[in-house]
Amino acid sequence: MTRGRITVEPDDGLTTRGRRNRPLLIVNTGEGKGKTSAAMGMAMRAWAQGWAVGIYQFVKSASWRTGEYVALTRLGELDGDVTFERMGTGCTWMRSAHGGEVSAEEAAVAAWAHVRQGLAEERHRLWVLDEFTYPMAWGWVQTDEVVEALRSRPGTQHVVITGRRCPQPILDLADLVTEMTKVTHPFDKGQKGQAGIEW
């Protein structure tokens, strides 16, 4: 990465500082690798800035102890404000809120309600909604509702959404969309994922 250079001088009446502080919606999508790990790298940067960081994983289970979970919760314990919730069906608070087992769809709906309320309350400065495209793509969470909640979010809350099959209205709203494209992949050679690399 090189420091940003402006390619077009904007005519929006904002100062550079005002523009810098504009809340961003960032989407990492596509069939390739790196969508989640790039979002986690951004969470690390945000932590280093002293920002309140919230990471919400919509598909991963709480029983799956990933490297990013270990590292980012450790950083948060050290210093600062890191919330890291894995909101799949194994999520403990969700189970107790529902009085027992929840389906994947119920978990996603409850997770989104939780995030939407947090956005309204300006809970974090950087949000990572990991694999949030799937509950939208599957019709479990209404995309229009997400667009509305993102559009009306108060303050300077940056939001990063990751996952394949991102609905078009989210792409249209985004300030930055990066598509990760697979060029060569070791799984094609029959290699399984490795701890330390893939999680």
Added chain:
Amino acid sequence: MTRGRITVEPDDGLTTRGRRNRPLLIVNTGEGKGKTSAAMGMAMRAWAQGWAVGIYQFVKSASWRTGEYVALTRLGELDGDVTFERMGTGCTWMRSAHGGEVSAEEAAVAAWAHVRQGLAEERHRLWVLDEFTYPMAWGWVQTDEVVEALRSRPGTQHVVITGRRCPQPILDLADLVTEMTKVTHPFDKGQKGQAGIEW
């Protein structure tokens, strides 16, 4: 990310475990964002596995205090083994080795010699060679020499190379190449990079 599924059963006589432990060469390239941040996310995962992690930035200056530098060196101080070197012209040990100012080309050549020796000595289990494509693309570091050093590296050393314009012989050698493609970028709207997001 979802846990890997094998799409082809390999006929290489290796056990699954042997295949899992095969050293990987990973390239994050393309015009889009996320090349460095995805590599830093992987460094975080490797740290969480207790691996020796080495991050070498070929273009960034030591005077530039990025979020990933702060977070990963902090994790390394806590526990484990993290080396994070910014090997641009501002690099202190390089200046003293050269008895004064070094050019960008001299810095890149010295940095590569340092990395090559470390690979031969199995210094780390995960290497991030950030923006290493540029010294190769500019002809400062010979691509053939890099291919040879990578091909003959001993043990299980995973290497991640980031940057645009990756030379074809490196892509050919890689086990995993991801191209980050810019779809929408706020710089196009005249927005400058933000701390916490871009560094």
